[in-house]
Amino acid sequence: xxxxxxxxxxxxxxxxxxxxxxxxxxxxxxxxxxxxxxxxxxxxxxxxxxxxxxxxxxxxxxxxxxxxxxxxxxxxxxxxxxxxxxxxxxxxxxxxxxxxxxxxxxxxxxxxxxxxxxxxxxxxxxxxxxxxxxxxxxxxxxxxxxxxxxxxxxxxxxxxxxxxxxxxxxxxxxxxxxxxxxxx
Numbered sequence: 001x002x003x004x005x006x007x008x009x010x011x012x013x014x015x016x017x018x019x020x021x022x023x024x025x026x027x028x029x030x031x032x033x034x035x036x037x038x039x040x041x042x043x044x045x046x047x048x049x050x051x052x053x054x055x056x057x058x059x060x061x062x063x064x065x066x067x068x069x070x071x072x073x074x075x076x077x078x079x080x081x082x083x084x085x086x087x088x089x090x091x092x093x094x095x096x097x098x099x100x101x102x103x104x105x106x107x108x109x110x111x112x113x114x115x116x117x118x119x120x121x122x123x124x125x126x127x128x129x130x131x132x133x134x135x136x137x138x139x140x141x142x143x144x145x146x147x148x149x150x151x152x153x154x155x156x157x158x159x160x161x162x163x164x165x166x167x168x169x170x171x172x173x174x175x176x177x178x179x180x181x182x183x184x
Contacts, residue, residue, distance in 0.1 A: 028183055032112075035180070038173045039108070039128070043101050045166035046135060050094040054157030055142065056150045063150065064159060065091045065142075086145040093138030094163070100131035101170060108177065121177040128174030132167055139163045 053064040061070040065087065069078040081087055104127035111121050142160065 024183075035173065035176055036105075036108075038169065038176075039101070039105050042166050042169040042173055043098070043105065045162050045169065046094070046098045046101055046131075049135075049159045049163035049166060050098060052159045054159040055163075056146065056154045056160070057157040058151070058154040061154065062157065063154070064157075065094060082149060084145075084149070086141055087149075090138045090142045093134045093141070097131045097134035097138065097166075097170070100127050100134060104128040104131060104174070104177070112182070115182045117182055119182050121180050121182070125174045125177030125180075128170060128177055130174075132171035132174055135163055135170060136167045139167065 050065065053062045053067055053069060055064045056062070060072065061068065063069070064081070066081050067078050068081055069076060071077075104124050107127060108121060108124040111119075111124055115121070139160070142163075
């Protein structure tokens with residue numbers, strides 16, 4: 001047991017402020033990792049819902065934003081999707097949601113290294129919220145207009161559902177970016 005105060009010379013001595021800083025840094029790192037995982041998960045959902053041919057399905061057909069496929073007489077036949085204005089609007093909105101979400105992720109990493117301490121990620125959050133509004137608008141247009149185009153025997157497929165699941169995830173991550181402040 002030492003009676004003298006030679007903390008500076010003891011290699012095992014860890015001042016209290018250093019351990020608090022490292023715990024705070026670890027929490028911030030976990031928070032940033034969680035935000036990035038949420039963002040990437042939402043981006044993957046946007047990609048899948050836009051690309052996969054399952055916005056409407058039935059026993060013999062699948063349709064999406066790009067192509068309509070059917071099974072008849074043992075064969076599989078695909079045709080391009082309708083060229084109506086509403087389907088083109090949905091296509092454009094879904095592509096814009098992917099682009100804005102990707103740009104938001106890129107901006108987040110740029111701002112992470114360039115933003116001043118205490119700054120907020122407003123630009124990142126704005127792009128992500130816009131991506132959420134684009135996917136919501138596209139899904140709403142598809143919901144409203146599909147009864148004119150899709151037979152009543154068909155039902156909404158998993159890609160359509162994934163688009164609706166992506167909407168709140170994108171919106172929540174955008175709101176988190178707006179609230180988030182940069183620390184050391």
